[in-house]
Amino acid sequence: MKAGFRTVKLRSHPIGRNPHVPRSTAAPGPAAAGGVQSLERAFDLLERMADAGGEVGLSELAGSSGLPLPTIHRLMRTLVATGYVRQQPNRRYALGPRLIRLGESASRLLGTWARPHLARLVDETGETANMALLDGDEAVYVAQVPSRHSMRMFTEVGRRVLPHSTGVGKALLAQLPDDAVRALLARTGMPAATERTLTSPDAFLRALAAVRADGYAVDDNEQEMGVRCLAVAVPDAPTAAAVSISGPAGRLTEAATERMVPVLREAARQLSAALTDTTDGAAG
Structure with missing residues (x-):
């Protein structure tokens, strides 16, 4: 066949989102009414990871998102703890199996x-x-x-x-x-x-x-x-x-x-x- x-x-x-259209480098602004800013930022980071092929370093995320490194590190620690992101032996971060x-x-x-x-x-x-x-x-x-x-x-x-x-x-x-x-x-x-x-x-x-x-x-x-x-x-x-x-x-x-x-x-x-x-x- x-x-x-x-x-x-x-x-x-x-x-x-179309992954081949460049994403804005501006950091996510204040959460929409009733929203939670940390959730918006976490999902934004996951989408940026997907756009980059599924594996990135913190500096890459900082450059593309505009968020401070300490903020990104804190969000990534939470995502790793919940299984949505995993940290590789080379210290880079990859999308985790729970997303499947x-x-x-x-x-x-x-x-x-x-x-x-x-x-x-x-x-x-x-x-x-x-x-x-x-x-x-x-x-x-x-x-x-x-x-x-x-x-x-x-x-x-x-x-x-x-x-x-x-x-x-x-x-x-x-x-x-x-x-x-x-x-x-x-x-x-x-x-x-x-x-x-x-x-x-x-x-x-x-x-x-x-x-x-x-x-x-x-x-x-x-x-x-x-x-x-x-x-x-x-x-x-x-x-x-x-x-x-x-x-x-x-x-x-x-x-x-x-x-x-x-x-x-x-x-x-x-x-x-x-x-x-x-x-x-x-x-x-």
Whole structure:
């Protein structure tokens, strides 16, 4: 099975900030009304550690956060004691194992929240709907609702793919500056999944420019021959996210694209509102 989609013939019947966009170096200001400043600072340090690849030194955190070293040291001691950070033999600090359980649980919940919106996409387009996140250098599928057609596309929730040959990957990478995309492609390479896969960074960056101009991405037989996908980014998501629909190229024609893209955009907008409500609704 190729990385990405599997065609299934039936006989009857998977939160945020873009890590590639520089974070402000200003120290977190006073806590918002009702907030706790030390908690805000601790979470800010954890996110800065994630942005740096998961392992940093105190001086690096001081330089990026603007916080005094004694404050950072006190916060890191607390995070180490609770298992969310671990101190390495080289005295640097790394993200701790307790974060894994939180991340896995959050990813499952995100997929649960997305499913009703994906189900509406399936109802309105007739094609399989997916949601994916950018995790490191890969796109990971966190939710899917399959089409009801006997011939439909399927990919496992939790599957990781290189983003250069997928619609969701293009939608995700189009949110990044070109130099960050070039660096990512240099790390992952651009292996060809089909004869249509873009394997040149320059060609891929031109494709991303088109995604930004058009407001949606297309995988046109680039991950698997005979399969077409349309994808859009989820605006203002807590972490870089995209939704897509996928189906046989014979159904996802240019005419169908014109009809389906507005539906896809509306689903992404509604999902963004739902995620914002979820993250903002905890207070009170």
